[in-house]
Each structure stands twice: as C-alpha cells, then as structure tokens.
Amino acid sequence: MAAVTTVTGVGARAFPMTRPAPLRVATPRTSRTSPATFRRRRIVTAVVALGVVVVTGQAGAALGSSTLAAPERRPSPSTSHTVVVRPGDTLWGIASRLAPNDDPRPLVDQLAAVNGHRPLVPGETLRLPS
Secondary structure (H helix, E strand, O other): OOOOOOOOOOOOOOOOOOOOOOOOOOOOOOOOOOOOHHHHHHHHHHHHHHHHHHHHHHHHHHHHOOOOOOHOOOOOOOOOOOOEEEOOOHHHHHHHHHOOOOOOOOHHHHHHHHHHHOOOOOOOEEEOOO
C-alpha cells in the first residue's frame, strides 16, 4: 500500500512524486506494403465487385427484367385499350389493374371473350374496346 501526503501551499510537492513519462515521437515507417498484399487487395476488390454485379443481375431477373413503365399505362391514340400479358398474369389480375376501383367480373368476362377463352401467353396483346 502506498501512502500519499498532501501539503498545502504554493509549489508544495506531494509524495510519492511520479516522473512524467517521456514524450513519444512518431517513428517513420521504413517498410512499404509488399506486392503480395496489393495482389490480395486487388483480388478481394474484384470479388466484391463481381458479387455486386451478380446480386444486381439476380435482382433484375427477380423483378421480371421489364421496364419500369408498364405498356398498358401509356395513352393510346385509338379508342381501345391494349394490354400486353406479362409472365404470371391472370385475367383477374389484368382486370384489377385496368379498373382498380370497379367490380372486375364484367371486365374478366370481356377479357376472356377477347382472348377466345384460351390460356394467356406472356407477350400476347389483348385489345379491349372502350
């Protein structure tokens, strides 16, 4: 155990007195990074970049690789609506997309009649009279 004595007054010292630690000076770096380290860094950077490209491609494929603007939303100059069937579309889904606030059953019947009561094929164009 250490005892600490305090003395009041100007310039008074307290014991045990500790010496200040010598200042540390930064030592200059003498060695450079080896070429093997640079190679490893380049390989890691290339693998990360390739991973980003692969993930972006998979996300694009998952989103259907379609443009953001849906073709059936573009104004058509004629009086009929044109719908391009996308993968996974159903008559009910197309009817709900065309008239979101209306009862889709009459429109489903109209789509089925236009399609000839055949199964939908992705890429097929359906024209509906207005």
